[in-house]
Amino acid sequence: xxxLFKGILADNPFNxxxxxxxxxxxxxxxxxxxQTQSSAQNYPSECPMHKSEAAPQSFPSECPMHQKTTPSxxxxxxxxxxxxxxxxxxxxxxxxxxxQRPSPDQPFPLSTDRVVSNIPKADSDENWVxxxxxxxxxxxxxxxxRWKEGDINKQDMDNIISxxxxxxxxxxxxVLKWEALHARECSEPRLKRFGGKxxxxxxxxxxxxxxxxxxPFDRHDWVVDRCGxxxxxxxxxxxxxxxxxxTYEFTALDVRPAFDSFSAVMxxxxxxxxxxxxxxxxxxxxxGPSEDSKT
Numbered sequence: 001x002x003x004l005f006k007g008i009l010a011d012n013p014f015n016x017x018x019x020x021x022x023x024x025x026x027x028x029x030x031x032x033x034x035q036t037q038s039s040a041q042n043y044p045s046e047c048p049m050h051k052s053e054a055a056p057q058s059f060p061s062e063c064p065m066h067q068k069t070t071p072s073x074x075x076x077x078x079x080x081x082x083x084x085x086x087x088x089x090x091x092x093x094x095x096x097x098x099x100q101r102p103s104p105d106q107p108f109p110l111s112t113d114r115v116v117s118n119i120p121k122a123d124s125d126e127n128w129v130x131x132x133x134x135x136x137x138x139x140x141x142x143x144x145x146r147w148k149e150g151d152i153n154k155q156d157m158d159n160i161i162s163x164x165x166x167x168x169x170x171x172x173x174x175v176l177k178w179e180a181l182h183a184r185e186c187s188e189p190r191l192k193r194f195g196g197k198x199x200x201x202x203x204x205x206x207x208x209x210x211x212x213x214x215x216p217f218d219r220h221d222w223v224v225d226r227c228g229x230x231x232x233x234x235x236x237x238x239x240x241x242x243x244x245x246x247t248y249e250f251t252a253l254d255v256r257p258a259f260d261s262f263s264a265v266m267x268x269x270x271x272x273x274x275x276x277x278x279x280x281x282x283x284x285x286x287x288g289p290s291e292d293s294k295t
């Protein structure tokens with residue numbers, strides 16, 4: 001399952017979809033309903049979701065697509081008659097309007113229920129909402145994924161959704177750890193926008209690879225609204241083996257603010273020093289008292 005999801009995630013990052021209030025969706029979602037959000041900063045010009053002239057739109061979306069042009073969907077898809085144009089893509093998450101209809105020749109029915117995340121949105125009091133299994137399926141077809149009979153089943157799709165949601169929740173928790181350094185400045189950071197860059201390895205990932213470590217199988221850039229200030233975070237996803245059946249986690253996340261501002265440099269320097277001091281204290285505690293102290 002981890003290999004299947006890793007391949008799907010690297011090709012199509014499956015971030016959060018649209019938004020809706022937790023109160024309105026609580027009855028439609030499970031008891032462990034989550035909540036979400038987004039935030040922003042300047043990205044490289046080659047990233048289609050960050051063109052200065054692209055204004056956020058209000059419609060919810062499904063699986064994010066990170067390219068300048070939308071691939072042609074199957075001709076039988078009812079929501080794409082006449083083709084999709086660039087204006088239909090929501091620049092906040094690079095996703096087209098949600099498609100909850102079963103695709104032609106779909107081998108099994110899929111749920112259209114969506115789960116509200118714990119990630120607050122920057123432009124409203126609502127939360128980011130994760131895509132449904134049906135939306136995932138339709139988005140994967142749009143990206144060109146095709147399976148032979150027996151390659152994937154309904155339970156696989158449910159597991160993929162759970163893995164996707166759990167990893168996004170984990171990423172947001174890591175972002176909040178960094179944002180805690182600015183708690184006095186902003187007590188409620190919010191996610192403004194995000195995008196996938198699976199084929200663009202960060203400098204840190206490249207350096208780690210030169211040192212003999214594996215490259216991440218995916219990368220996301222999240223832009224956080226720190227009470228009016230946009231802060232970009234880089235998230236590298238590393239495979240750590242089989243999926244944890246209890247938490248649905250199978251990745252190690254390397255989350256940190258991008259080196260694109262003085263504040264980010266200071267934050268990373270502070271955290272590096274804190275980690276070094278903690279390791280030094282742990283080494284002293286595990287090594288036991290020295291011979292001099294015994295005498």
